[in-house]
Amino acid sequence: MNVLIKSATIVDPRSDFHNDTCDILIEKGIITQISKNIKNPSKIKEITLDNLHISQGWFDSSVSFGEPGYEERETIANGLETAARSGFTDVAVNANTKPIIDSYADISFLKGKAQGNPVNLFPIGALTKNSDGEDLAELYDMTNAGAIAFYDYQKPIRNPNLMKLALQYASNFGGLIFSFPQESRISGLGVMNENVMSTSLGLKGNPTLAEELQIVRDLFLLEYTGGKLHIPTISSAKSVALIRDAKAKKLDVSCSVAIHNLVLTDDELKTFNTRFKVLPPLRTQSDCDALIEGLKDGTIDMVTSDHNPIDIEHKKIEFDYAKYGSIGLETAFGALNTVFTIKKTIDLLTKGKERFNIESTPIAVGKKAKLTLFNPTENYTFTKEMIHATSKNAILEDQKLKGKVYGIISNNQLVLN
Numbered sequence: 001m002n003v004l005i006k007s008a009t010i011v012d013p014r015s016d017f018h019n020d021t022c023d024i025l026i027e028k029g030i031i032t033q034i035s036k037n038i039k040n041p042s043k044i045k046e047i048t049l050d051n052l053h054i055s056q057g058w059f060d061s062s063v064s065f066g067e068p069g070y071e072e073r074e075t076i077a078n079g080l081e082t083a084a085r086s087g088f089t090d091v092a093v094n095a096n097t098k099p100i101i102d103s104y105a106d107i108s109f110l111k112g113k114a115q116g117n118p119v120n121l122f123p124i125g126a127l128t129k130n131s132d133g134e135d136l137a138e139l140y141d142m143t144n145a146g147a148i149a150f151y152d153y154q155k156p157i158r159n160p161n162l163m164k165l166a167l168q169y170a171s172n173f174g175g176l177i178f179s180f181p182q183e184s185r186i187s188g189l190g191v192m193n194e195n196v197m198s199t200s201l202g203l204k205g206n207p208t209l210a211e212e213l214q215i216v217r218d219l220f221l222l223e224y225t226g227g228k229l230h231i232p233t234i235s236s237a238k239s240v241a242l243i244r245d246a247k248a249k250k251l252d253v254s255c256s257v258a259i260h261n262l263v264l265t266d267d268e269l270k271t272f273n274t275r276f277k278v279l280p281p282l283r284t285q286s287d288c289d290a291l292i293e294g295l296k297d298g299t300i301d302m303v304t305s306d307h308n309p310i311d312i313e314h315k316k317i318e319f320d321y322a323k324y325g326s327i328g329l330e331t332a333f334g335a336l337n338t339v340f341t342i343k344k345t346i347d348l349l350t351k352g353k354e355r356f357n358i359e360s361t362p363i364a365v366g367k368k369a370k371l372t373l374f375n376p377t378e379n380y381t382f383t384k385e386m387i388h389a390t391s392k393n394a395i396l397e398d399q400k401l402k403g404k405v406y407g408i409i410s411n412n413q414l415v416l417n
Helices: 074-084 104-114 137-145 160-170 197-203 208-225 237-248 266-271 285-294 331-336 344-352
Strands: 002-011 023-028 030-035 045-047 053-056 058-063 088-093 121-124 229-231 253-258 300-305 369-382 400-410 413-416
Touching: 002 344, 023 045, 023 160, 053 344, 058 074, 058 253, 058 300, 058 331, 058 344, 074 088, 074 104, 074 400, 074 413, 088 369, 088 400, 104 121, 121 137, 137 160, 160 208, 197 266, 208 229, 208 237, 229 285, 237 253, 237 285, 253 285, 285 344, 300 344, 331 400, 344 369
Parallel strands: 002 045, 002 053, 058 088, 088 121, 229 253, 253 300
Antiparallel strands: 002 023, 023 030, 053 369, 369 400, 400 413
């Protein structure tokens, strides 16, 4: 693929051209020239777009597709196309399929389905067999097949000894263990944040205590074992404080936050609309503020869309019985960009790769072109008609967003919206 990008503002602190507006010549997928004005050498395709900005390709550490088993929610092919249209060149894909991704063969299947795609798929293997929380899965075998971490998606590990063993065993080969932060015996049947709002709506509450107790337990286990721990999608102010303290102790812990937990509160549930039913639940404004501060000071390592497509039959039902989850790839950039500066937004969308041993690719001559193209200033309201994902359960539907994605260049391929 040969292409000439015209007048693009480069947002990449690792590049010598950071904040410069340049032309970029890409030949056979490699950046061969960056300059203020490049003449088209042989009438190759030119990209000229309004207020064009480019950055390193974006990464999402928690994406769910349906395939295998739930193709009606999302196939791998359509999911990766959605990721590309949303600006992501790299996605870590969860194991919550049918069957659960818990073996060498399963990891190989996912990687095979994504082969040749412009978006790189990095499988996350299940932590326990069939994600049932009883016995450890084949962690080392899955690592050899290409798994980058291990996680029973949104399922807490109730047995502390099992978590201890997982951290100890995985430390032998540098494996990264996820632990979903919820003590299920405290959260019980709660379907939203336990607060004044849950009482007024008559819905069972899931308190922040459930999240914080599990985090405290896991941090003690981490300190004891010396392994590598990632705590996905924290949602409370106290959780941020706990992880800040753990990092001060030099524990090898990282964490993420779902973007919708930064911009929405439990007030949204007044309408009983099930698209707002997510796990962890939407919390209060003070929690949102603490999470944003945690991202600013580096306590929280990365953001995620926590993209989780759910078919309409499991969403358009009574709130108590609806499944948790929202799609989020297509709104990730526009939502983040309403909270942070463009520099910080891009920093958050490109962070996290190092934690998963995924290579970062600076914008420089001689490097592979792995780029996201976007306009950071366009304001719009996100509507259902804009959704490319198969499932339409978008928590940020009808929200005002800022910034639109043009597409990506990755793996010697160009995807433009």
